[in-house]
Amino acid sequence: MQEFTVTPWEVSGQVDYNKLIRQFGTTRIDGALRERMVRLCGGDEPHHMLRRDFFFSHRDLNLVLDDYEKGKGFFLYTGRGPSKAMHIGHLVPLIFTRWLQDKFKCNLYLEVTDDEKFLYRREYDWKEVQKYTGDNILDIIAVGFDPDRTFIFKDSEYVKNVYPLLMRTARKITGSTVKAVFGFDDSTNIGMSFYPAYQAIPTFFEKKRCLIPAAIDQDPYWRVQRDIAEGMGFQKTAAIHSKFLPPLQGISGKMSSSAGQETAILLTDDEKTVKNKINKYAFSGGQATVEEHRRLGGNPDIDVPYQWLDILFEPSDAKMKQIHDDYKAGKLLTGELKSILIDKVNGFLKEHNTARKKAEKTMEQFMYKGKLAKSMWERTYE
């Protein structure tokens, strides 16, 4: 068994997701739970990320659905650590979150953690982080959330409204806890050690239960929240966890924009760059020669273009099955598979960047003036 590491700051090795579920103490999403979600959101097909087991694990999702059925409702919370260059992997949890908001018509709080990024990346100055933050928020908005049911906030800006609650939360968390949960030690700066308190705050924004869609590397934060929430008079947060979008080079680790541009498709890549990157770097499960491929077929399980289509770009199960079967049978060549992906990615980016352009106009609404945002600026949390 290959070794792997999953922390909020590092994902490396080929992740054994079953092992991770045991390590983290989360629960697998099974067929019954998936079917229950389908039923509750009006019988529509569940999002392909859920259908195809990409969102694969949860905490208390069943309780969230109970609350929904009883008419109590729930709310969504996810976040983003602003980065210099966003890549398509960063959009994965956001796309799924949008789907949840669409289906369940609920409020969404989106925390942009400019403070944590600044504390962790000591080479950045504050202005740099703020620039990335503004850029990233446009990409987030482009995903298509409901402007009256979504509040996007920067930690540094909203801090005054949550400061009393932040202190109340911090008072409940010891140094031992953050050492044990996050692997901090005495050389960790006091900002980093303090920060986990802030990441818990949005789970307390409503009296309803909170559901957090995010990659599973963020789960340690939710464990801390779940340890302290009830003692503070709140509910334990629920979570729904995704796997990681594999980097171009192969299905271990996760896509990273800081690890070198050849691992990721950036949201700013043009058509030619996308084509070149995929053709040059995307790890293929195909055979070395066309002849061999025709004879032996490809292996979709380790083929990055296939995985990306499956996870992100091809919602049709029928089409995926066709691709899968053709690829395995050697009818579909590596170059052809890559070409399908290139078209999909370029189509996706074109649409994304059109939406991003429009986001400049709606940013104000998501952050300050929309129905939810406005009400959030009018209150203080104690």
Add this chain to the structure above:
Amino acid sequence: MQEFTVTPWEVSGQVDYNKLIRQFGTTRIDGALRERMVRLCGGDEPHHMLRRDFFFSHRDLNLVLDDYEKGKGFFLYTGRGPSKAMHIGHLVPLIFTRWLQDKFKCNLYLEVTDDEKFLYRREYDWKEVQKYTGDNILDIIAVGFDPDRTFIFKDSEYVKNVYPLLMRTARKITGSTVKAVFGFDDSTNIGMSFYPAYQAIPTFFEKKRCLIPAAIDQDPYWRVQRDIAEGMGFQKTAAIHSKFLPPLQGISGKMSSSAGQETAILLTDDEKTVKNKINKYAFSGGQATVEEHRRLGGNPDIDVPYQWLDILFEPSDAKMKQIHDDYKAGKLLTGELKSILIDKVNGFLKEHNTARKKAEKTMEQFMYKGKLAKSMWERTYE
């Protein structure tokens, strides 16, 4: 030698101030430095707290005076951890700070640490701390600062304006540092461990050098600031340290309003209470009987009423000398000495509470609308 403890949260035992200077690595204020201050503030007598060695130690006070002489100027910073009931000891550094502001015509930043108090006193809820904070601010204002040169702020309110700088400061301080300096351990909550970053912030408010008048128990915070300031492009803060006002029961530890009401004169005590407390609890250096006292005389060095007059209530050196000599000679009885103090304290409290009443009207100016306060709300520190 009796053991003693001096931390920002505890002062106990009879403090050996010479030993403390060596332990903390500060410098004694000598005659030459005192004379220099006198010269610089226009030849007026230095405040009796300085003259009588109550403000006894410093860091870089000479550099502050250099800057002042060169016309660069300096600014003042002190603070207050809001408490349920303020006592006269709490006013000591404030009274001296006011004198410095009067003489040197400089800006003063006054940090009210509602967050730290809440983090440390886990039995308080946020509303309680806010109530004490508002009450304490009135008592602070009653001391008589310049409303256009003073900015009084609550940590929880001003946090948004300093948050980027707070992160920059926190990024420079490790867990090891706060453990070593403040005696924290892994059971300390992450809010407390983070808080020292905030207490450093006001030292960065101006490009000038900062001078902090405060009791010496706060010095550990300044040590942390001095370790990181220059690496952040700021100047090391200077400090001028006072001893502690002894509690009624005797000259060890410091006055505390939480240790039981009989150790302290509260600012809300009425004339009768003051009289009773001093007569009943004030530790006397006098003899057991009048006859013995007449024969042997009293000991002013251990006599709390004498010490309070010396530190706080009797600015005239001639009068203090008379009291000293008469008491030592047995001419002045314990009851008579106490009676002098009672009159002084009651006169002081009457004046203080008149000023406090007026403070309700000027609070807005000190916190939001005065010249300095207004300019502070218009800026953000990175």
